[in-house]
Each structure stands twice: as C-alpha cells, then as structure tokens.
Amino acid sequence: MSPYADVVALAQQLIRRPSRAGIDEYGPVLAALEDWLAGRDLPPRRLYDERGGVVGLLVEIAGGRPGPWWALDACVDTAPYGDQGAWSFPPDCGEVVDGWLRGRGAADSKLAAAMFCRIAAELHGRSDALRGGLAVLLDVDEHTGGFGGARAYLADPAAVRPAGVMIGYPGPDEVVVGGRGLWRATIAVHADSGHSGSRRRTTPGAVSRAAELVRLLDAAALPPAEADFPLPPKLTVTSCHGGQGFSVVPDRCELGVDIRTTPAFDAHDAERLIRDAAADLDTRMPAPRPTVITPVASWPPYRLEKDQQPAAALLDAAAAEGLAVRAKTAGPSNIGNLLAGRGIPATAGFGVRHEGLHGVDERACLADLPAVHAVYRRAVLTLLGA
Structure with a gap:
C-alpha cells in the first residue's frame, strides 16, 4: 500500500x-x-x-x-x-x-x-x-x-x-x-416614486440615479500598484436591486460594492471614495433623501x-x-x-x-x-x- x-x-x-x-x-x-x-x-x-x-x-x-x-x-x-x-x-x-x-x-x-x-x-x-x-x-x-x-x-x-x-x-x-484587503458596503439610492407613464414626471427614478452612481464609480481613479505591494486596489459594483414592476418608478435602489484595498489605499480611502461619489450624485441629481452608505465588512x-x-x-x-x-x-x-x-x-x-x-x-x-x-x-x- x-x-x-x-x-x-x-x-x-x-x-x-x-x-x-x-x-x-x-x-x-x-x-x-x-x-x-x-x-x-x-x-x-x-x-x-x-x-x-x-x-x-x-x-x-x-x-x-x-x-x-x-x-x-x-x-x-x-x-x-x-x-x-x-x-x-x-x-x-x-x-x-x-x-x-x-x-x-x-x-x-x-x-x-x-x-x-x-x-x-x-x-x-x-x-x-x-x-x-x-x-x-x-x-x-x-x-x-x-x-x-x-x-x-x-x-x-x-x-x-x-x-x-x-x-x-x-x-x-x-x-x-x-x-489585498477589502471594504464592502451597500448603497441605498433614493428618488420620488410615481407612475412610469406619467407626463408630469421629469425627475429620474432610483434605478436611473443608481446607474449614474455606477458610472461614477466605474470612472473613479484608483492608484497603481505599489513598489512593495504588487497588486493595485480594485473597485467592483457587485449587485443592483430595485423596482417592483413595469408601471412603478422605484423610490429605492440598492447597490453592493466590493473594493479590494492595499496598504496605500486602505478601508478609510475606500469609504471616502464611495462617499465622495455619492455626494457628487446627490449634488448633480438631487433627490428627496440623500444616498445612504452602509459599510458591511472590512479586512486589512x-x-x-x-x-x-x-x-x-x-x-x-x-x-x-x-x-x-x-x-x-x-x-x-x-x-x-x-x-x-x-x-x-x-x-x-x-x-x-x-x-x-x-x-x-x-x-x-x-x-x-x-x-x-x-x-x-x-x-x-x-x-x-x-
């Protein structure tokens, strides 16, 4: 044997x-x-x-x-x-x-x-x-x-x-x-609800606002790899949930975000990037409630x-x-x-x-x-x- x-x-x-x-x-x-x-x-x-x-x-x-x-x-x-x-x-x-x-x-x-x-x-x-x-x-x-x-x-x-x-x-x-470490959060994006066919509605719904936030996050500048740490940070939007039917403009859409961190771009930097992007969204596309960021996990x-x-x-x-x-x-x-x-x-x-x-x-x-x-x-x- x-x-x-x-x-x-x-x-x-x-x-x-x-x-x-x-x-x-x-x-x-x-x-x-x-x-x-x-x-x-x-x-x-x-x-x-x-x-x-x-x-x-x-x-x-x-x-x-x-x-x-x-x-x-x-x-x-x-x-x-x-x-x-x-x-x-x-x-x-x-x-x-x-x-x-x-x-x-x-x-x-x-x-x-x-x-x-x-x-x-x-x-x-x-x-x-x-x-x-x-x-x-x-x-x-x-x-x-x-x-x-x-x-x-x-x-x-x-x-x-x-x-x-x-x-x-x-x-x-x-x-x-x-x-690499990680920093993860859910992001709740808000808007006024309403009927999708209404002529009076001119503001974007929560899904549209979330899509704009995804665009901002995808375009966010991240630092390159460091000399003593061979991998750069990485940001990924991993989930998107919102809406309940075709005729209703949703008032809430939730995103999931995963950021892989490095010694030079840590959890604090990751959270600041997300909060800056959310503030930018709320300034350019105002809504009745501000975007809410809820951190859910962090590893060094x-x-x-x-x-x-x-x-x-x-x-x-x-x-x-x-x-x-x-x-x-x-x-x-x-x-x-x-x-x-x-x-x-x-x-x-x-x-x-x-x-x-x-x-x-x-x-x-x-x-x-x-x-x-x-x-x-x-x-x-x-x-x-x-």
Whole structure:
C-alpha cells in the first residue's frame, strides 16, 4: 500500500460526507475527523461559535520545551456543487482515478485537512523534543466568509495564541504570503416614486440615479500598484436591486460594492471614495433623501516578508525538497486577512495541483502529496526547533 494510504482514505471519507457551507450539517464530516484522531490518541477539542454551533476542531500538541506555538489550518466545509448535471462524476464520490482524488473539497481543502492530521499524528510521538507547540485547526465555517472556526480558535481562552499560521489551500508553485484587503458596503439610492407613464414626471427614478452612481464609480481613479505591494486596489459594483414592476418608478435602489484595498489605499480611502461619489450624485441629481452608505465588512491587506515566519520556514522547506516555489500576494481575501488584523502572520496557500476549484469536476493530484507533506512537515519541525 502507498505510505499515504491513510491520508487518502481519510480525505475520501471527508469528501463522501457533504459539508457545503450553509447547506449541509457538519456533524458527519467532523465525526470522521474525530474518529480518525481519537484512534491515534489525539482526541480533538470542539470549537463553538457565539450561538453554540460547532465551527471547528482543534488538535493541540504541546512540546516538552518552552517556545512559541504555531498552527496549521485547513477547512473541511466546501463550496456548493453548482449544476450537478455538469459534473462528469458525483460531487461526493471521493474516488481516485488516474492518480486524482475526485469530489467537492478534494482540493479545497479536505486533502490538506487529512494531511495535517497525519502531521499531528507523526509529531505526537516525539513531542518531548519540540519547543512550544503545534495546533491543527480543522474549521467548518470558511466558505461562508464568516471564518467562525478561526475566530473561535483565537477567542478560546484555553488555546495558546499562535505565533503564525499556515493555511492549507492548494497549488504547488506558490506560497501565498499576502493578500489585498477589502471594504464592502451597500448603497441605498433614493428618488420620488410615481407612475412610469406619467407626463408630469421629469425627475429620474432610483434605478436611473443608481446607474449614474455606477458610472461614477466605474470612472473613479484608483492608484497603481505599489513598489512593495504588487497588486493595485480594485473597485467592483457587485449587485443592483430595485423596482417592483413595469408601471412603478422605484423610490429605492440598492447597490453592493466590493473594493479590494492595499496598504496605500486602505478601508478609510475606500469609504471616502464611495462617499465622495455619492455626494457628487446627490449634488448633480438631487433627490428627496440623500444616498445612504452602509459599510458591511472590512479586512486589512497584509504581506509577509520572505524572511518572516512562518513564510520563511515554508519557502526554505520547499527549496530543501527541490521545489521551485515563489512567494505570492493574492487578489482575493482569505483567513490570512483575519489573522493579519489580529497581528498574527499567516501563509495561505501551498498544496497539491488541482482542477475545478469551486467549479465542476473538482479534483486533487495525489502525485504531489508526498512532496507537499514533506514540505509542511519540514517547516513545522523547523519552527518547533526539532
């Protein structure tokens, strides 16, 4: 049998227990992890959100010498299946075909969760030689965007605050050492209501005013990328809702706006840009009520230096294993942004090759598993002084 048969078998069990965020119950997938870990004398501790729901499992391995704690994190909730008729295999099949593990969550991130469990089991038998400790977080509230597992871990008074976190997203060519932040808001645009066929009506409705605001936002000038941060900020209008029928001029239209931020264009700058555009709209196209902006989310951008831990340990371990891996700053946000906001450095991506991430026919390349496992194991041992 393959020396990684236990990792693959656990990942298959996880895939065969659907855990789509906000759709499926998480009990079955967490039970599979609990059984596997308990069978290796590593019973995990459950983490709960403010409503009492389980949002993750935590495995803790204390070293025999003092030192900082480090964490591995992999989510076991997943994206939805989408159009199942477009898949060429069942999304929960968990089959291995031609060296690829198939099914939703194979790449993001059930195979990584299984591999991190294996690393925990390997270190459990030699913990006396380690400095500090290792925490393995297996969370089920990642794809909701709530990151409840990470939040519960950081809020747990019984858990040691980690000096850094490595998040097991897939992709063997890059270690994600940073990401743009975000600032999101809803914008309520108002107008007088009325009949669409009225001859007396001469002022634009809320949808027309919202369309003008979209034009202003699309034309807004954003700064270029910075020398020490490779991605520029980005503004996107992501939703538009207004109107209730053909014969009524709507009095309200709501827009959703997502702005990706950078160290030189932060949440304050993003909000100011939106408020300036709304003020411009209200001046040039007056309405009975001013435009209302409601911020709904904000994450800080972050970027680690190559010599900063845990990025340095992961990059050095990859080089020691003969892999050509580069540091990358990501455009999308991730748990690393949450951790950065708490002052905890994080990497957010190094793993196996993959296809169909969040799409159809998701699968993960098992041929990459030995090298990826070796890199993480070497990095963890370096951080723990072994």
